[in-house]
Structures are given as structure tokens and as C-alpha cells.
Amino acid sequence: MSADATDARSIDARSMYTRLMNIGEAAQASGISAKMIRHYEQIGLMPKVARTFSGYRLYNQNDLHLLCFIRHARDLGFSTVQIGKLLELWHNQQRPSSEVKAMVSEHVRTLKQKIAELEAMQAELQRLVDGCHGDQRPDCPILDRLAN
Amino acid sequence: MSADATDARSIDARSMYTRLMNIGEAAQASGISAKMIRHYEQIGLMPKVARTFSGYRLYNQNDLHLLCFIRHARDLGFSTVQIGKLLELWHNQQRPSSEVKAMVSEHVRTLKQKIAELEAMQAELQRLVDGCHGDQRPDCPILDRLAN
DNA sequence: CTGGAGCTTACCATCATGGCAAGGTCAAGC
DNA sequence: GCTTGACCTTGCCATGATGGTAAGCTCCAG
Numbered sequence: 001m002s003a004d005a006t007d008a009r010s011i012d013a014r015s016m017y018t019r020l021m022n023i024g025e026a027a028q029a030s031g032i033s034a035k036m037i038r039h040y041e042q043i044g045l046m047p048k049v050a051r052t053f054s055g056y057r058l059y060n061q062n063d064l065h066l067l068c069f070i071r072h073a074r075d076l077g078f079s080t081v082q083i084g085k086l087l088e089l090w091h092n093q094q095r096p097s098s099e100v101k102a103m104v105s106e107h108v109r110t111l112k113q114k115i116a117e118l119e120a121m122q123a124e125l126q127r128l129v130d131g132c133h134g135d136q137r138p139d140c141p142i143l144d145r146l147a148n
Numbered sequence: 149m150s151a152d153a154t155d156a157r158s159i160d161a162r163s164m165y166t167r168l169m170n171i172g173e174a175a176q177a178s179g180i181s182a183k184m185i186r187h188y189e190q191i192g193l194m195p196k197v198a199r200t201f202s203g204y205r206l207y208n209q210n211d212l213h214l215l216c217f218i219r220h221a222r223d224l225g226f227s228t229v230q231i232g233k234l235l236e237l238w239h240n241q242q243r244p245s246s247e248v249k250a251m252v253s254e255h256v257r258t259l260k261q262k263i264a265e266l267e268a269m270q271a272e273l274q275r276l277v278d279g280c281h282g283d284q285r286p287d288c289p290i291l292d293r294l295a296n
Numbered sequence: 297c298t299g300g301a302g303c304t305t306a307c308c309a310t311c312a313t314g315g316c317a318a319g320g321t322c323a324a325g326c
Numbered sequence: 327g328c329t330t331g332a333c334c335t336t337g338c339c340a341t342g343a344t345g346g347t348a349a350g351c352t353c354c355a356g
Binding site: 065068069072073075076077086089090092093094095096097098100101102104105107108111112114115118119121122124125126128129132133134135136137138139140142143145146147 | 213216217220221223224225234237238240241242243244245246248249250252253255256259260262263266267269270272273274276277280281282283284285286287288290291293294295
Binding site: 170171182186203204205 | 304305
């Protein structure tokens with residue numbers, strides 16, 4: 001372990017420069033609910049953080065950084081399993097960037113697939129909506145289509 | 149109840165023209181798994197169908213028609229709750245088509261929203277992928293972005 | 297009559313997230 | 327110092343659509 005203060009990994013609960021937070025503040029700062037932070041810890045996505053004598057979780061800047069990473073990945077649609085792999089790659093200084101690229105490309109493919117499916121639904125539904133007069137009469141091409 | 153043979157609703161287990169099926173055949177014919185057919189029955193989306201003396205479910209053409217309606221709606225992305233409403237409208241001969249149109253339009257809006265979200269993710273990820281050399285070196289703009 | 301396919305119910309799992317309840321802790325104000 | 331309210335802890339249950347599995351019953355063909 002390097003003691004170089006510019007290395008983010010050297011910041012931990014022992015650092016005098018680290019402001020410690022309870023889970024509520026960490027939740028606010030990271031944009032992840034306290035509930036989910038505990039959940040991520042439980043499934044092993046987050047390491048177990050420090051605790052006060054009375055059992056309150058304590059988050060330092062390093063932990064917060066990790067939480068933010070998770071949130072960014074989550075916001076980009078990665079599953080927790082995928083986020084776990086991304087974190088592994090992030091922490092592994094020897095990773096080849098090709099590995100990251102491959103993983104993310106695969107996710108992009110999945111997204112494109114899902115988008116295509118939703119667009120197909122949307123197009124068909126829009127077509128049906130456009131073909132429905134939408135007045136007081138019961139006659140309805142939308143229901144007709146669903147029924148046949 | 150009308151006895152008019154051209155009225156689909158008059159076809160039931162008592163009709164001599166209705167071929168009865170077990171759940172497996174109904175599943176094949178409708179494209180919905182037997183498991184899900186039972187589930188739809190349990191949550192009240194399907195009425196309870198007839199049973200043999202020994203308890204096997206029996207599906208007639210009317211039931212099959214209903215199952216197909218459900219499958220079409222499901223394939224267009226409607227939730228079971230929404231499908232329940234669609235079925236109500238379908239069965240209600242007095243419905244105004246405007247009501248159907250409104251429901252479906254709302255669903256289209258939801259789909260568009262979801263598509264937009266996924267597209268935003270996809271675009272950002274694609275941008276990151278394009279900016280990553282993807283070779284043996286550990287340097288990786290994708291992870292950098294997630295970390296900051 | 298037997299074997300295998302098909303049916304029954306009931307329970308558990310997924311995935312990400314929220315809610316609730318019962319109880320402990322902490323800090324601020326009186 | 328004591329009270330109060332905000333915050334924390336764990337644990338359990340729920341969502342929604344779907345799949346799996348297990349134990350046991352039924353049906354049909356050979």
C-alpha cells in the first residue's frame with residue numbers, strides 16, 4: 001500500500017483528511033438510498049465499511065467514491081452482477097482496457113436489442129391508436145387487433 | 149345469454165362445436181406457458197375454466213380466444229393490470245373507443261419515455277466505447293467516466 | 297397392467313427496490 | 327439530566343413476470 005496522498009486508495013478511515021459520514025449522508029451524497037447501500041453491502045458489491053462502537057456504518061471519501069461509481073454504472077443500466085465485474089476491473093490496475101470495452105459493448109448490444117423491441121411495440125401501438133377514431137362509439141380497431 | 153352460434157361468447161364447454169383442450173395444448177395454441185396460464189387464472193385475469201372430474205383444466209375455443217388476446221396485449225408490453233382493464237373494455241359492448249384509445253396512448257407515452265431513457269444510456273455508452281482504445285493497456289476512459 | 301407423459305398444487309427463486317416494525321442511538325433544547 | 331425527534335440497526339414482506347422443482351395424481355398406449 002502506497003502512502004502517497006494523491007492515490008485515492010490510500011484515503012481510508014484512518015486518514016485525518018477523511019470526513020466520515022453516516023449512511024444517510026452517504027446516501028444523499030451518492031444518490032443511492034440508504035436501503036440500497038445496505039443491500040449492496042449485503043450482496044458483496046460494497047465492502048463492509050467501518051462501524052461506530054454502537055454499530056452505525058461510517059463512510060469515508062473512498063467509500064463514497066465507490067458508491068458514486070456504482071451509481072453511475074447503475075444509471076447506465078448495468079446490473080449488479082455487471083457492476084461487480086466493472087468494479088473488479090476498476091480495482092485491477094493490470095486490466096487490459098479491451099476487457100472493459102468488450103463488457104460494455106456487450107451491454108450496448110443488449111440495450112439496442114431492448115430498444116428495438118420497445119420501438120416495435122411503440123410503432124404498432126401508435127399505428128393502432130392512429131387508426132382508432134376514439135369517440136363514444138364502441139367500435140375499436142385496437143381491441144379488434146388484440147382479439148385477432 | 150344469446151344462443152346465436154355466431155356470437156363467440158356463446159361458445160362454451162357445453163357447445164358441441166367446441167373442441168376441449170388440456171392446459172398443455174392451450175399453452176401451445178396460445179403461446180403462453182402452462183405455468184403462466186395458471187398464474188393468470190390465479191390473479192383473476194382469466195376466469196376459472198371448466199375442470200374434468202379429476203381436476204384437469206379444460207379450455208374451449210372461447211377460453212383460447214381470451215388467452216390469445218392476453219398474449220397479444222402482453223407482447224405489446226401491457227402489464228397484467230392493464231390487460232385486465234383492456235379485457236374489461238373488450239367485454240363491455242358499451243365502451244366508448246375513446247377510453248381504449250386513451251389507455252393505449254398512455255402506454256405509448258410510457259414506452260416512448262423508456263425508449264428515450266435506454267437510448268440516452270446507449271448513446272453515452274457508445275460514446276465511451278468509441279473513445280476506448282480497447283487494447284492491452286489498463287488506461288480506460290470508460291472506467292474513468294464511471295469513477296468521476 | 298405398466299410406464300411415461302401430462303396434470304395438480306405448493307413452495308422457492310429471480311432482480312432492484314420500497315415499506316414497515318421493533319428497537320437502539322444521538323444530539324438539541326429545556 | 328431528561329425528553330424528544332431524527333436517525334440508525336436488523337429482519338421480514340412485497341412488488342411483477344416468469345421459471346424451477348417436488349410430490350403426487352391421471353390418462354393413454356402398448
